[in-house]
Amino acid sequence: WDEARDIFAVRLGLERLVVSTLAGQLTAEQATRLRRHVKEEETARGSNEPLSIRLAGEFHILLADMTGNALLARYVGEVTSRSGLILALYGRPHSSECAVSEHRAIIDALDSGNAQRANTLMQEHLDAVAGRALIQMKPQKRRDLRDILAAYALGTAAPPSPRARRRR
Numbered sequence: 001w002d003e004a005r006d007i008f009a010v011r012l013g014l015e016r017l018v019v020s021t022l023a024g025q026l027t028a029e030q031a032t033r034l035r036r037h038v039k040e041e042e043t044a045r046g047s048n049e050p051l052s053i054r055l056a057g058e059f060h061i062l063l064a065d066m067t068g069n070a071l072l073a074r075y076v077g078e079v080t081s082r083s084g085l086i087l088a089l090y091g092r093p094h095s096s097e098c099a100v101s102e103h104r105a106i107i108d109a110l111d112s113g114n115a116q117r118a119n120t121l122m123q124e125h126l127d128a129v130a131g132r133a134l135i136q137m138k139p140q141k142r143r144d145l146r147d148i149l150a151a152y153a154l155g156t157a158a159p160p161s162p163r164a165r166r167r168r
Contacts, residue, residue, distance in 0.1 A: 004086045008130045011079040012123060015060060018076060019106065019122050021067045024113030030066050034107045037062060042100045050088065056099045056129075057084040063106075087132065102128065 026034075037059055044052040057080040064076035102125040109118035 004090075005130075007079055007082045007086065008126060011076070011083055012126045014072065014076050014079060015063075015122050015126065016119050017072060018060075018064050018067055019110060019118035020115050021069070021072075022063065022110050023115035023118045024110075026066070026107075026110045031107060031111045034059070034062065035104075038100055038103050038107065041103065045100055052099075053084050053087050056103075057081065059099075059103050083129065087129070099125070099129070 037055070041052065041055045041059065044055055046052075060080045061073070061077050064073040067073065102121065106118060106121045106125065109121055
């Protein structure tokens, strides 16, 4: 899970760079191509989960390709492929249900040139994708022994049950 969380964190950084680069720079042809791709996603949604996951990933790779930055496109392709594998292995059924509307909203923000909105939407989208894969993007704080014993020192911890005391 830690590696999966790391993959999604790196992916978010890369994809925020993608949308910052594309906002206001998207051509009419590129916007049309993206919308056509989203229609394919919509067709696959609910009927072919592996295809749906693949198409959802390809949307992000297509965005990265449109930046013209080959290195960025390669890195996005790699983390997107890894994310797709995580979703295929651990995602809840129908994990791509929301992706289509989220992708449409990202296209609209890019097309309007609103980089801040596109970044926010990408953040929310990838957080949702990670959530559909049952990954918590913000790891829970690990408690050390001092944290655990602090409750006893303050007198707020429940004493062991009589049954637990008898087992000792």
